[in-house]
Amino acid sequence: xxxIKYIELKTGYNDDGPAWIxxxxxxxSGSTVxxxxxxxxxxxxxxxxxxxxxxxxxYWISGVKKNGEDRHxxxxxxxxxxxxxxxxYLEMVGEEEINKTKFIIKDIEDVFPIERIxxxxxx
Numbered sequence: 001x002x003x004i005k006y007i008e009l010k011t012g013y014n015d016d017g018p019a020w021i022x023x024x025x026x027x028x029s030g031s032t033v034x035x036x037x038x039x040x041x042x043x044x045x046x047x048x049x050x051x052x053x054x055x056x057x058x059y060w061i062s063g064v065k066k067n068g069e070d071r072h073x074x075x076x077x078x079x080x081x082x083x084x085x086x087x088x089y090l091e092m093v094g095e096e097e098i099n100k101t102k103f104i105i106k107d108i109e110d111v112f113p114i115e116r117i118x119x120x121x122x123x
Contacts, residue, residue, distance in 0.1 A: 011057040015075030022082035034112035
């Protein structure tokens with residue numbers, strides 16, 4: 001299954017880590033999320049709810065908020081949004097165009113490392 005999610009790196013940052021909105025692939029069990037050549041496992045961390053399986057970094061991954069305020073209220077910094085999902089994102093938040101004071105538009109390649117992670121976890 002695929003979905004559009006908000007992803008923010010928490011390790012090494014407060015509420016202002018690098019953040020993305022893009023298409024993810026979710027495992028059948030829902031416990032693993034794949035995005036941008038990373039795999040994240042559900043996790044009860046200090047500030048994150050997922051952990052990068054390979055690096056151990058904590059991330060916050062959530063659905064996109066309909067009010068467009070995905071960053072924590074104390075957070076700052078622009079969010080990178082995948083150019084391919086902009087029409088769907090705008091429909092989700094009820095807007096007509098991207099607010100360029102909040103977002104950086106980039107092409108994010110859909111790389112979901114399912115095979116690599118399966119090999120890593122099963123060896």
